[in-house]
Amino acid sequence: GESVGLHLPTLSVQEGDNSIINCAYSNSASDYFIWYKQESGKGPQFIIDIRSNMDKRQGQRVTVLLNKTVKHLSLQIAATQPGDSAVYFCAEPFAGGTSYGKLTFGQGTILTVHP
Amino acid sequence: NAGVTQTPKFQVLKTGQSMTLQCAQDMNHEYMSWYRQDPGMGLRLIHYSVGAGITDQGEVPNGYNVSRSTTEDFPLRLLSAAPSQTSVYFCASSYSRKSPLHFGNGTRLTVT
Numbered sequence: 001g002e003s004v005g006l007h008l009p010t011l012s013v014q015e016g017d018n019s020i021i022n023c024a025y026s027n028s029a030s031d032y033f034i035w036y037k038q039e040s041g042k043g044p045q046f047i048i049d050i051r052s053n054m055d056k057r058q059g060q061r062v063t064v065l066l067n068k069t070v071k072h073l074s075l076q077i078a079a080t081q082p083g084d085s086a087v088y089f090c091a092e093p094f095a096g097g098t099s100y101g102k103l104t105f106g107q108g109t110i111l112t113v114h115p
Numbered sequence: 116n117a118g119v120t121q122t123p124k125f126q127v128l129k130t131g132q133s134m135t136l137q138c139a140q141d142m143n144h145e146y147m148s149w150y151r152q153d154p155g156m157g158l159r160l161i162h163y164s165v166g167a168g169i170t171d172q173g174e175v176p177n178g179y180n181v182s183r184s185t186t187e188d189f190p191l192r193l194l195s196a197a198p199s200q201t202s203v204y205f206c207a208s209s210y211s212r213k214s215p216l217h218f219g220n221g222t223r224l225t226v227t
Contacts, residue, residue: 032213043119043205043218044158051213089157091216108157 012112019077021109023090026071035064035075036089038108044089047075077111085113117141121206121219128196128226136191136222138206146209147189148216151175151202158205164189196226 013019025033031052036044048059050066050073057064063076077084087108122137140147148163150173160173164183178200180192189208193200203223207216 034215036218041220043207043220044216046215046217049215091158 009108010110010112012114013080015080015082015113015115017080019080019084019111019113021075021077021088021090021111023073023075024071025073025090025092027092028068028071030071030092032092033064033066033073034091035062036091037084038087038089040086047088080111080113082113082115085111087111119206119208119217119219121204121222123222124220125223126225128193128224130196130198130226132196133192133194134196136193136204136206136224138189138191138219139187140189140206140208140217141187142208142210142217143186144208144210144217145186146211146216147183148173148207149179149181149189149191150205150207152205152221153202161191161204193224196224198226200224201226 011019011021034049035047037047038044048057048062048064050057050064052068055066061078064073066073073090075088087110089108119140128134145166149161150158151161152158159175161175161179162170162173162181164170167183167186170181170183180194183189189206201224203221205218205221207218209216
C-alpha cells in the first residue's frame with residue numbers, strides 16, 4: 001500500500017552542526033506533507049509543512065525540501081541545539097482525494113545532539 | 116488558547132472495564148481525530164470526525180467508540196478494555212485537510 005517512510009532511524013550530531021533528516025513517500029498523488037517533532041512524554045509538535053506546488057519552504061532554523069521526481073523530502077535543521085534532540089516524523093495526514101483519510105507517519109528518526 | 120487538551124494523562128484499567136478518554140480543542144477546528152502510538156508501530160488512526168455529528172472509522176477502530184456532539188469535544192470510549200489496548204492515545208485537530216494537525220499531550224493507558 002501507499003506509505004510514508006524514513007531512511008534513517010537515528011542521527012547523532014554535534015551541537016552547532018546542521019542536521020538533515022530524510023523521508024520517502026510512495027504515493028505520487030500526495031500533495032501535502034508535514035514534519036513533526038516529538039519529545040519524550042509529549043505529543044507531536046508541528047514544525048513545518050509543504051505543499052506539492054513548492055520545492056522548498058523555510059522556517060526558523062528549518063528548511064524542508066521536496067523532490068517530487070524521486071518522491072523524497074528532507075528536513076534540514078541549521079545550527080542544531082541540544083533542545084532539538086527528539087524524534088522527527090514526516091507525515092501525510094490526508095492521503096488521497098478529499099477524504100480525511102488515514103494519517104500516515106513513518107516510524108520516526110531519533111535525533112541526538114551532543115553538546 | 117489551550118490548543119488540544121486531553122484528560123486524563125495516565126490511566127490504569129483492569130480487563131473488561133470501560134472508560135472515556137476526553138479531548139477538547141478551543142481552536143474551532145472542524146477536523147478531529149484519535150490516534151494510538153505503540154512502540155515500533157508509529158501513529159495509527161482510530162476514529163476521526165470532519166465536523167459535529169459526523170464520525171468515521173480509521174485504521175484500527177475495533178474496541179473503540181466515538182461521538183461528536185459539539186465542535187469542541189471528541190471523546191473516545193473503550194467499551195471493554197483489553198490488554199491489547201495498552202498504548203499512548205493522542206487526540207488531534209486541524210482547520211482543514213491542508214492544515215497541520217495539532218496534537219494533545221496524550222493519555223498513557225495501561226490495561227492489566
